[in-house]
Amino acid sequence: MSQGLSGYWSRPIRRRRLIAAGASSAAAAALLAACGGSNNNTAKVATKAAATAPATAPSAATAASSGTTAAASPTQAASPTAGAALPPPTGQKGGILRAQIPNVFDSTDVHRALGDPTLWTSNYLYNKLVMYANPDEGTLEPDLSEKFEAPDAATYIFSLRKNVKWQPPVSRPFTSADVRWHIERQANGKLLDGSDGGFTRQVFYKTITNIETPDDFTVKLTLAAPNGTFLDRLAAYFSTLPNKETTEKFEATHRTLTEEAMVGTGPFICVQLRAGQEVKFKRNPDYFKPNEPLLDGWVAPLIFEDPVAYRAAYLQKQVEGWGSPDPSQTKAVIDQNKGAMTEVLTGVGNTVALIINRNTQFKDVRLVKAMNQAVDRQKLIQTFHQGLGQNSGIVTWLQEGFAIPPEELGKLPGYRSDRNQELKEARDLWTAGGGPALGDVDITVPVTWLANWPDTPQIIAKMFNDNLGVSQFKSSQSDYNKDIIPNLGNGKFPHWFGWISQVNSPDPRSDLRNSFHTKGSTNYNKVGLLPGDPNLDDQIDKATTLVDLKQAVVAVRAIQDVIMANAMFGNITLYNYISRTAYWNYYHPLLKAQAAAGNPAAGFNIFAGHLLARYNWIDTRDPSYQGRPPASL
Amino acid sequence: MRRAVGRYIVRRLLLNLLVLWIVATLVFFAVRLLKGDYVNERLGANLELSANNPVAIKQARHELGLDEPKWQQYFTYLGQLATGNLGKSFETRRSTWTELGERVPFTLELGTLIALLSFGVAIPVGIISAVRQDTWADYVLRGFSILSVATPVFFIAIVMTFFTLKYHLFTIEIVKSPHFWTDPKAAFFKYLIPAIAGGIAGGAGIMRLLRSQMLEVLRMDYVRTARAKGIAPNGVILRHALKNAMIPVLTVMGLTVSGIIGGQIILENMFGIRGVGNYLLYTITNRDYPPFQGTVIIIAFVVVTVNLLVDIMYAWFDPRIRYT
Numbered sequence: 001m002s003q004g005l006s007g008y009w010s011r012p013i014r015r016r017r018l019i020a021a022g023a024s025s026a027a028a029a030a031l032l033a034a035c036g037g038s039n040n041n042t043a044k045v046a047t048k049a050a051a052t053a054p055a056t057a058p059s060a061a062t063a064a065s066s067g068t069t070a071a072a073s074p075t076q077a078a079s080p081t082a083g084a085a086l087p088p089p090t091g092q093k094g095g096i097l098r099a100q101i102p103n104v105f106d107s108t109d110v111h112r113a114l115g116d117p118t119l120w121t122s123n124y125l126y127n128k129l130v131m132y133a134n135p136d137e138g139t140l141e142p143d144l145s146e147k148f149e150a151p152d153a154a155t156y157i158f159s160l161r162k163n164v165k166w167q168p169p170v171s172r173p174f175t176s177a178d179v180r181w182h183i184e185r186q187a188n189g190k191l192l193d194g195s196d197g198g199f200t201r202q203v204f205y206k207t208i209t210n211i212e213t214p215d216d217f218t219v220k221l222t223l224a225a226p227n228g229t230f231l232d233r234l235a236a237y238f239s240t241l242p243n244k245e246t247t248e249k250f251e252a253t254h255r256t257l258t259e260e261a262m263v264g265t266g267p268f269i270c271v272q273l274r275a276g277q278e279v280k281f282k283r284n285p286d287y288f289k290p291n292e293p294l295l296d297g298w299v300a301p302l303i304f305e306d307p308v309a310y311r312a313a314y315l316q317k318q319v320e321g322w323g324s325p326d327p328s329q330t331k332a333v334i335d336q337n338k339g340a341m342t343e344v345l346t347g348v349g350n351t352v353a354l355i356i357n358r359n360t361q362f363k364d365v366r367l368v369k370a371m372n373q374a375v376d377r378q379k380l381i382q383t384f385h386q387g388l389g390q391n392s393g394i395v396t397w398l399q400e401g402f403a404i405p406p407e408e409l410g411k412l413p414g415y416r417s418d419r420n421q422e423l424k425e426a427r428d429l430w431t432a433g434g435g436p437a438l439g440d441v442d443i444t445v446p447v448t449w450l451a452n453w454p455d456t457p458q459i460i461a462k463m464f465n466d467n468l469g470v471s472q473f474k475s476s477q478s479d480y481n482k483d484i485i486p487n488l489g490n491g492k493f494p495h496w497f498g499w500i501s502q503v504n505s506p507d508p509r510s511d512l513r514n515s516f517h518t519k520g521s522t523n524y525n526k527v528g529l530l531p532g533d534p535n536l537d538d539q540i541d542k543a544t545t546l547v548d549l550k551q552a553v554v555a556v557r558a559i560q561d562v563i564m565a566n567a568m569f570g571n572i573t574l575y576n577y578i579s580r581t582a583y584w585n586y587y588h589p590l591l592k593a594q595a596a597a598g599n600p601a602a603g604f605n606i607f608a609g610h611l612l613a614r615y616n617w618i619d620t621r622d623p624s625y626q627g628r629p630p631a632s633l
Numbered sequence: 634m635r636r637a638v639g640r641y642i643v644r645r646l647l648l649n650l651l652v653l654w655i656v657a658t659l660v661f662f663a664v665r666l667l668k669g670d671y672v673n674e675r676l677g678a679n680l681e682l683s684a685n686n687p688v689a690i691k692q693a694r695h696e697l698g699l700d701e702p703k704w705q706q707y708f709t710y711l712g713q714l715a716t717g718n719l720g721k722s723f724e725t726r727r728s729t730w731t732e733l734g735e736r737v738p739f740t741l742e743l744g745t746l747i748a749l750l751s752f753g754v755a756i757p758v759g760i761i762s763a764v765r766q767d768t769w770a771d772y773v774l775r776g777f778s779i780l781s782v783a784t785p786v787f788f789i790a791i792v793m794t795f796f797t798l799k800y801h802l803f804t805i806e807i808v809k810s811p812h813f814w815t816d817p818k819a820a821f822f823k824y825l826i827p828a829i830a831g832g833i834a835g836g837a838g839i840m841r842l843l844r845s846q847m848l849e850v851l852r853m854d855y856v857r858t859a860r861a862k863g864i865a866p867n868g869v870i871l872r873h874a875l876k877n878a879m880i881p882v883l884t885v886m887g888l889t890v891s892g893i894i895g896g897q898i899i900l901e902n903m904f905g906i907r908g909v910g911n912y913l914l915y916t917i918t919n920r921d922y923p924p925f926q927g928t929v930i931i932i933a934f935v936v937v938t939v940n941l942l943v944d945i946m947y948a949w950f951d952p953r954i955r956y957t
Binding site: 098106114196198255256257275276301302304305306308309310312313315316318319479481629 | 668669673690692693696722724725726727732735791794798804805806807808902903904905907911914915919
């Protein structure tokens with residue numbers, strides 16, 4: 001069954017710095033990666049244990065429930081991945097939001113877009129079959145469907161809502177035929193003229209071997225093989241459903257921006273989407289979810305190239321939120337305006353890791369363990385991100401539902417606070433594994449990382465030399481496109497420190513399969529194939545067939561235990577850092593946890609733009625609203 | 634005389650064409666020396682997606698002509714230039730002329746204000762400083778000009794912005810992009826600080842040069858003769874001295890105008906002005922070759938043309954100059 005899965009399941013590897021860290025609220029502007037600073041801004045994002053969820057935001061403590069029914073939403077009774085129903089929107093209605101969105105749109109066709117801005121934006125204009133109720137935990141709620149069931153991991157049945165309409169000018173009901181078209185177009189991969197369309201998720205949709213639409217509001221999908229993560233993929237930000245008529249009309253000119261090409265069923269209607277112009281959305285008066293959206297509209301100004309401009313615009317309330325490339329500056333502004341601004345911390349999806357190539361020098365797992373314990377995660381967080389970050393295991397802390405809780409992670413090798421013990425063990429492991437005999441060890445750093453932190457090679461080399469008591473480590477520059485990516489398949493990639501994958505999903509099973517299954521498409525370190533390696537195939541295969549989230553969490557934890565005990569077999573995940581954003585108090589963005597007891601507020605770490613319509617609102621009665629320039633579409 | 638000037642102009646125009654061809658060639662190859670291209674930088678940022686979707690990436694490269702050999706791209710580019718075609722933006726698919734057409738007005742607005750402030754302040758200040766040499770007025774004005782020359786324009790702008798925001802002097806319009814003919818009030822407050830900052834930075838050098846030229850000219854025999862003939866002091870300064878002192882200053886003013894047309898990259902970025910300078914930075918960051926190349930060529934064209942005009946104006950200012 002898992003043979004049907006493919007490279008599609010792999011997490012995207014981003015080599016560019018993050019351009020949109022405001023995953024918790026789509027209104028958070030593009031942030032630049034933090035540059036070095038010396039302020040000690042140690043901060044942790046509110047975790048599941050610490051968060052107190054207000055009535056107006058999804059509860060961070062909601063766990064996946066199997067078979068439980070929220071009285072207000074009987075449709076979830078049969079949904080094994082559903083959590084408690086999302087609280088209804090309660091904010092003030094009205095107002096025009098002004099906040100940036102990443103606006104480099106490479107296509108208006110979400111089936112073919114390579115860049116994320118189009119896909120993120122589609123979450124405000126379109127809907128999905130299912131959506132995340134809590135993106136960090138992975139609990140699901142119906143979206144275009146009013147009910148979804150999974151009799152087994154290869155069969156999924158969706159009962160569609162009957163009151164959904166496409167936006168003007170299409171203005172017809174949404175039916176099961178639309179779902180069929182959405183799937184078949186991507187699976188077939190052909191354009192109207194018969195040519196190859198370069199459909200980015202064709203591999204995924206080809207795993208659907210049968211689509212049944214017995215009536216206008218029922219869709220039954222049969223997969224080639226059981227896949228417990230199927231619903232998770234359908235809830236991801238890239239799984240929005242576009243309109244057939246407009247997509248086909250603009251198929252040949254999909255790279256030319258026009259709002260006419262972005263017709264959906266969503267809470268907002270695209271009013272302006274033109275090259276070089278602000279992006280504008282207005283409320284969809286016929287949206288099928290009651291009381292949504294709260295906002296009348298949204299104007300996304302063009303991206304500020306200069307942080308000074310962005311800051312000046314924010315201080316004059318010309319935009320609602322802002323974050324400096326230097327988080328200490330953001331903090332300073334918030335502190336200067338206490339009582340008028342809110343600080344929000346959000347985990348950044350780009351994971352930082354140390355990738356050790358086990359195909360060459362590091363065949364002995366003891367050497368990899370030594371590296372895992374020698375690397376000082378906290379020091380790196382302090383050096384590069386001014387303390388704004390948190391250690392990550394093989395499943396990052398962003399993926400709260402599946403990650404090893406921090407208090408347990410802190411007991412594992414490489415994560416313990418007793419650095420003396422860690423280094424002693426690291427040196428013993430290094431010696432026992434024959435580390436000194438390796439000769440020079442080059443930990444490269446990709447140029448895109450160096451663009452932000454040019455002294456990283458010196459820091460990395462010194463850290464390993466000092467911590468292992470050797471002088472054999474050096475660090476040079478590498479290039480993702482030239483040195484790393486082309487050599488991943490042949491096992492000749494360099495060791496490297498830097499970004500690996502963007503965390504796009506709360507469910508790590510696909511990535512775990514790709515990286516640690518012997519047939520995984522990104523198992524570049526030959527896990528399970530090198531002498532002495534445990535074989536995780538059976539565990540992974542079983543985990544990926546589980547539809548019930550609770551069971552999946554247990555299964556994934558067992559897999560993680562093995563992986564962590566072996567220093568992640570060279571795929572040494574280090575940390576995910578945290579972005580800091582300031583918002584004026586009159587603007588209420590979607591939050592996972594409100595500010596409380598001296599702690600800043602927390603945003604969702606994984607993209608939650610689909611919830612913006614429900615929870616983002618402007619409070620004109622708040623004192624900070626005074627002096628806000630009027631906004632209009 | 635007219636024939637001589639005519640021949641001179643023709644020679645200069647031919648030379649300008651050569652200069653433009655060299656600029657076009659240099660910029661074409663220079664941008665391609667940078668790491669990455671538009672597909673890498675913008676579309677292929679999602680590497681896993683790229684690795685698993687080679688068809689999509691290949692298609693994107695083909696659409697943009699990036700899969701052709703460089704020499705072929707070069708000759709295609711030259712052929713387009715010969716017909717006045719500056720290519721289409723990879724990102725927006727609009728012609729470079731259209732993109733520039735939207736941005737030049739912003740640059741001209743800011744540039745005109747900077748020029749007015751620069752010249753309008755620098756010339757009288759330079760004259761006063763020279764005429765009142767070694768008085769308190771001269772000391773103050775010279776001190777101010779030295780400080781202005783030494784201070785980077787962005788620093789001046791940051792300080793002004795800081796004080797404006799801190800003391801709520803007025804609202805600096807950052808997000809909107811108004812024109813003077815659409816929303817004069819918003820445009821005024823959008824351009825006020827960058828114009829003053831640019832004017833101070835640009836005018837200081839002109840003032841200092843004019844002062845030194847005036848001092849030299851005021852000591853000339855013909856000026857003494859003009860005074861002796863009873864011509865009023867203002868007449869001596871403005872009709873006799875200034876005209877000669879302005880000759881080298883004209884060159885600097887011409888360069889300033891060229892710089893203005895090229896766009897004030899720093900000021901435009903700092904204040905969200907969607908002008909030519911801002912566009913240059915944006916396109917090169919994203920490896921959007923056609924508009925970057927086209928913009929550089931346009932700027933080069935303006936520079937060589939302005940320089941030619943300045944050279945011609947020399948003959949008007951100084952009858953001794955002959956073009957043979």
